[in-house]
Amino acid sequence: MARLAVFVVFVLNGVVFGTWAARVPALATQIGANEATLGLALLGASIGLAVTAPIAARLCAAYGSRPFMLGSSFLSVLVLPLLAVATTPLQLGLALVLLGSTVATVDVSMNVGAVAVIRALKRPLMPQFHAGWSFGGLLGSLGAAAAAQAQWNPMRHFVTAGAIGLVMLLAVAKHAPGGVGEKHRDEPVAQKSVLKSPVLWLLASIALCSAIAEGASADWSALFLVRERGLGEAAAAYAYAGFSIAMAVARLFGEPIQRKVGPHRLLAAGGGVAATGLALAVLVPFPAAGYLGFGLTGLGLAFSFPVVMDLASDVGRRADGTGGERELGLVTTIAYTGFLVGPPIVGGLAHASTLTIALGFVGLVTALIIPATLLARQAGRRFNAAEASGVNVAATLSSVAPCNASATSNDRSG
Template sequence: MSPRLATFVVFLLNGGVFGTWASRVPALADQVGAEVGALGLALLGASIGLAVTAPLAARLCALHGSRGVLIGSSLLSPLMLPVLALSQSTLQLGLTLVALGASVAAMDVSMNMAAVVVVRDLRRPLMPQFHAGFSVGGLIGSLGSAAAAQAQWTPMRHFVLVALVGVLVVAFIVKAIPGGVGERHREEATERASVLKSPVLWLLASVALCSAIAEGAAADWSALFMVRERGMGDAAGAYAYAGFSVAMALARWFGEPIQRRLGPHRLLAAGGGLAATGLGLVAAVPFPAAGYAGFGLAGLGLAFSFPVVMDLAGETGRRADGTGGERELGLVTTIAYTGFLAGPPVVGGLAHVSSLVLSLGFVALVTALIIPATWLARRAARRPASV
């Protein structure tokens, strides 16, 4: 097995774990007897675990190499699912989700570092394809959850099966998982020079933040928007996010020629403009067809934001020998998770005082900020070379 395929399988596994537990939230809520408000607080646990652990995982990758972190977290993440199924109270559910979020964050940072290693070795813009693997994994996980729910499997029975499959998958690919830095870079990784001083990195992180806010808004509010604002039924409303997800996955999988032609910065800016246009269409045109088309355009436009930013962030920390970039990826990932964490409540708060139409219009404006942030990042990246 090639390192490229092994890395793709890891992205697939990460998406599968996410799709599995997220799709069984209703069953978990019934198991612990959680009301909507308490459940919302419990679900924040996953985001908290993600945001807190990402920079720590990046530091571990810098000190000891990404391979060990990736193998450990890839084993731990699916094994946390049966632990989640043991929850008997909302507090237990929230605390377990913190731990699950932490393991997923470590897996996320280290798998992106592994992907950067593959991209550098092959010299091909493959990062969107790896992230398409996450999208496909999420789809597989959600379909598996639907089948388990249809068969009336308990979360424990379902999660134990998924955990066993996950461990077997990791055992099968473990030898081909690529590594990051080694002990020879320990001194460099612990020096005081901080990634926080890099203007390019902060601009790239702002692109990731805007993208995460838009993606989180589509995930959490698209179905409700189509139902309440456009008069669709629950099943028809769910197709809005399905269209968003399919458009994103297809763009990521088949987008390598587009990225080669446009380059990363033009692709980011064009994608931000397309996503903003799509969300603006959703908010401004009061017809269901415009809503479906707009969410599809948003999925196409946002498809490249996170993977291309990860690629560029890794390059800002690249050393002369071709290694490096762990801490840069950690910073960008942490800020992106902040967007996933803060975005949906902000949209909900705006919708509460105004309407979902205005709140999604606001998200469209935030998404449009990807364009100037990308061009500023491009100028800042070129500046040292001209000195």
């Protein structure tokens, strides 16, 4: 039941995100924003995410993830309708700061809960948990498309979605795992500095590139198809639905795929597919190419977050099977800077040129996942070899000579 409870929280978090992200065109009209001012308003969510994530990680490490997973999930669905009362870009930005803070806490705590379940079951289930988030995003975006087609205003739509979210949360709340926080352990826990780990920084850079691409697809795909390809709002909302479907299906079958090809090959191949998808969407001037391109982008990005989270938690794992919360917090925080810088960059580039050029730039950023993954694999091998031999990890990683030790379970066949 703990596995199901965490999965439902992933779904709920995706529903919240997909619900408001797919209604960006309606919100833009509501506040009278162009691409540049809308990008600044969307920055609010990213600020809330980036500021709150490291705090949430420290709290989960100290007290366990359960109270923060449940409390922040409850708050996120209550905050959602606040977006519908905004009438200026500033008001929307402030509402998004609050929503971003609650979503960040949900994100960190649900990943910590997922790690606890994964370690208990000894299975690479992280892609399946993130499939729950993608299915939630799909449900949220389909609901947004239906609401737009029925000409529901954002308030009616967001209140309805929030009520459904509360029912989902109440159904599984008592089964949510919590873990043992550091404050409740009998013995003090020695803390490593996560800021000094090259492996984590490389993993975080992969998550950063992925977040920029994912955020651009969520925030701008519908508006791109409306303003650059001439589609209606309801039809354009299905672009993010296609993105979410591709991502969700790929993640659902992630466990056997990750076992077969290894995490690093999976990350590199996914980066290539995502970059190709964005290139297709922006270079081929037909709506069908846009749908296909964003679908490929979702497929390629499907494993970036879950696999990176899996690898990051292993870096911080202690001998007793606990640990990894702070490592997840660092990677999540860096990833959220992608959501932080993505909206104003895309909005600014679109305002100075076109949204097509702006999304083309995002495609180039996405392609950087490939070299970052190759470097992360090499650094991970050195880290594992240093851990096994008991030598100073930082000194080993800074060495010029490569380590020829065989890959461990973190590296698998990747």
